[in-house]
Amino acid sequence: MASQELDLDELVENLQTHLVTNMNNNIIAKHPNTIFESEDFNSLTEDVLISIIRLDDLLEEDKIWDYVIQWEKAKNPNLPDLNEWTSDNFLTLKTTLKHCLPHIRYFNFSSEQVVKKLYPYQQLFEPKLLTNPIPSNIITDEHALEISSWIDRKVTRYTETTHMNLNYLLEEVKMVESTREIIGGYSQDRFVFLLKTENLKNSIISRATNFNHAILYRSIYLYLQFGNVLSLHGNLKTGKDSFCGTYYYEKQIRSNTSGFLVEELEVFKVSPKK
Structure with missing residues (x-):
């Protein structure tokens, strides 16, 4: 009986320590x-x-x-x-x-x-x-590792630069003006994405479901389309002709389908890490 009471006292003490630790952590985090x-x-x-x-x-x-x-x-x-x-x-x-x-x-x-x-x-x-920090004004190394994992179709994100050359990681990224959203696409494997930022907890990736309509590019008309889910039209900085729709890919990457301006655009080439 005394032994049981001692175990209970120890359990209560451990529980109190756990609660105090969590409380302190919450205060520090805030x-x-x-x-x-x-x-x-x-x-x-x-x-x-x-x-x-x-x-x-x-x-x-x-x-x-x-x-x-x-x-x-x-x-x-x-x-x-x-x-x-x-x-x-x-x-x-x-x-x-x-x-x-x-x-x-x-x-x-x-x-x-x-x-x-x-x-x-x-x-x-x-x-x-x-070695070789990402030469980008838009994406971070964390973003680069995440996209590298998508290219290799890994379930979990890479934690180091094990496979792709991070100087030339992704095909295209762009920052939407006013919302600061980071959207992009990788043409070789036909996927588009919305990267996590301070306002978005988790990134979104959407892969093509119809390869016949996955990529459409017409330089004479100044447009590039990843299906209908990411369409870039005309002058990206002055005309709100670019938009994110719903067709030919797994899911939308933006809930807002109205046109937007692009604040900044970066294009990269993918190459295997040597």
Whole structure:
């Protein structure tokens, strides 16, 4: 009987710990600056820091990176300015952060952020991690990995640049003016997509169901169509003649079928990774 009461007490204690942890995580997720901007942030233990950066949707990932580097430098106050670092200095950093680095979502960095924030610390990483950032103003590395997975018809998204050359990943992407939606298509395998952004939780892919009508291009009339599900007509920046319909593909990628303007257009070539 005493043993049963002890087990029950332990169960209640574990349950209370779980509830408190979840409550704290919810508070941190809603108000991350209360932690990151705190005077006590640099004194956090490693396990607490890891538990924080593992949470989803805290801040932009490059800002989380900045805070992690700040935390590390506080642990090693004798480090010189970055442009004066030696291999030993980088080794010190790598040793201090060895348990933190795997929890950084590098695929969320834009190409500009990779160059600005990660390249100065490239000695911390495996060479393949920072090779060939995506040269795009529209898509992120995460988007590129997702589309690469679609090209290979994988159920789960790639987590690294294992197959496609990320400098030349996809056929065409465009950003819809005012809504900031990112839509595009891959002509070789006949699919179109709407990529996830801050306003869209999950990306949408739609593959052709009728290959006879999957792609139609007439340069003289200035239009390109992926069936009827993505149609680009005329002057993309001045005329609202482009639209997303419903025919010849599995499903719609936009619920709004009215015409739209294209803010920016990028075209890429797909090539196997060498």
